[in-house]
Amino acid sequence: MNNFRTLITRKSNNDTYINDIELKNIDWLGNGDVLIKVKYSSLNFKDALSAIGNKGVTKKYPHTPGIDAAGIVVESENDKFSVGDKVIVTGYDFGMNTNGGFSEYIRVPSEWIVKLPKQLSLRESMIYGTAGFTAALSVKKLLDYGIKQNNGPVLVTGATGGVGSIAVSILSKLQYTVIGLTGKPEYKDMLLKAGAKDIVLRKDFNDASEKILLSTKWNAVVDTVGGNLLENALKTTKYNGCVTCCGNVASYKLSTTVYPFILRGISLLGIDSVQCPMDIREKVWEKLSTDWKINNLNDNVEEISLEQVDVNIQKILQGKLKGRTIINLAL
Template sequence: MKAFLVEKDSNEQIKSDVKDFEKPICGENEILIKVNYSSLNYKDALSSIGHPGVTKVFPHITGVDVAGIVEESKSSIFKVGQRVVVTGYDLGMNTNGGHAEYVKVPSSWAIRTPDSISDKVIMTYGTAGLTAALSIQELIKNGINPEDSTVLVTGSTGGVGSISIAILNKLGFNVIAITTKIDKEAYLKSIGANEVIVLDDFMMNSSKPLLATKYDAVLDTVGGDILAQSLKQIKYDGVATCCGLTASYELNTNVYPFILRGVRLIGIDSVECRLEKKQSAWEKLAGPWSVECLENIVNEISLNEIKDAYSKLLEGKAVGRYVVKIA
């Protein structure tokens, strides 16, 4: 089968390209999936350069997301011919991932794809869309209501940020986007941002422990000083969700937002969260939270175009989501 393979040569140098690779053999309690679509995520890009915090096993096939049809099943959970989606767990990290014509996974990792959504659309959402949906579920669960709430979205041109903006807008939130890419203001407004802020302006007065309150909630995808600055501006009893670290894994902040304004910071993990939670999020994305502007967000590529797309992701030049058409 064809697969995007990451290898280490005899000098410990990382190399990657599309190559022929042995088709996986389905084991006990596993399913073999004929892949129709996969997608690209920042974690995939890190895996492609051999980042030790992501991938330690070589040769390795990237792709933390996969959607396709069960080709073979040695599980009582799934039958041949069923459509399934897999995101997270160890897929695409140290277990060969979805950037291949076939992938095998434990049956406990897979979810039946909702009938109302295509494989391309569910991969346009992918881990990014799932993370966005899980974040928004937490905002709503913690009292952030669409009718009267302003939500700040960081990392707004990325996959999670873009999809979050689109969903929040559909639900009726007032959405403010932060970006370093001011030339993408029209793009951000086309997918649902009511206002776009340049990052340099947002980071003014960053040395102050608290700032004037502006936002009911923050949906943060980048971490670091941007999240710290966001926390200082959340209104009383507000909420911030945190799901990414492209700016930094460190958070240099103080306790004032938490003890003077009752702000809550909630971590979002789409990798190991319960299947029931994932299923609920997918059902929302396939139904009431589905967005009409996905074509503005998605870039469809082939296996042969993955390497160039990874470069854009790692350089911070990517906009929206990349889906990989396999079949």
């Protein structure tokens, strides 16, 4: 086991952050009782923030971003994992304040690792990644809440993004009527192919009237963006419906009133994929490999090399990526 490639984000002399691929030795890796050879990773908005020095994501640099990784166990000090096991790592502190998946090798605590379900390939697991896992947690919340297929449509905001596009596909597979909300009308065909019944454009959805409630339209909402879109989602959800919340790409601020909750009985359900308990984590990954495995999983996926990550970081920050982008560490 010789030197391996890893992407390092460093602060430059002019206070900007630069991403370069460097060669490192296994001894360079941090603490953890399992050593994994990474086969695939994926690109998420949080990775892009880490790669430009966002201290809300990563506090100390130099750093290797990448909140997702899938690979093969090379060494293990824990009896739960054996050499040759195929595994997934997402969540916890991975890729945030500990080095992440944009690397040919990682060393992590065994408590962060999920064994790859038999019906899923390593590549497929990273097409899902944290985005797909978050989408699945959102769907699980709707099911646990009791949202039925025949009670009305489910709106998915940010529908062309990683979480949104997978949420559309899972809900469609489960026979829900799905409406995709997007600011990109040119991607309508993509969303219809993913299973959306129709789309709503962001410009038509945003309401600046400051009315405390609006006409009801949705039985439930999977919100991936936050801000004003989440505010209007709450105002337009039907009586006793629910809205899940998992993102803040539009804004981390939420301006609302109590009226959706006390006049319509709406529930706002938080989604956290980082500290999700392992028992739920394993069950959701199993669902993603069986009952919820989407038929079009390989659609709208771009596969890149480690050398192409920096360019794609800029694209995701500019909102120019659609679907999922995965990193093949063998390229």
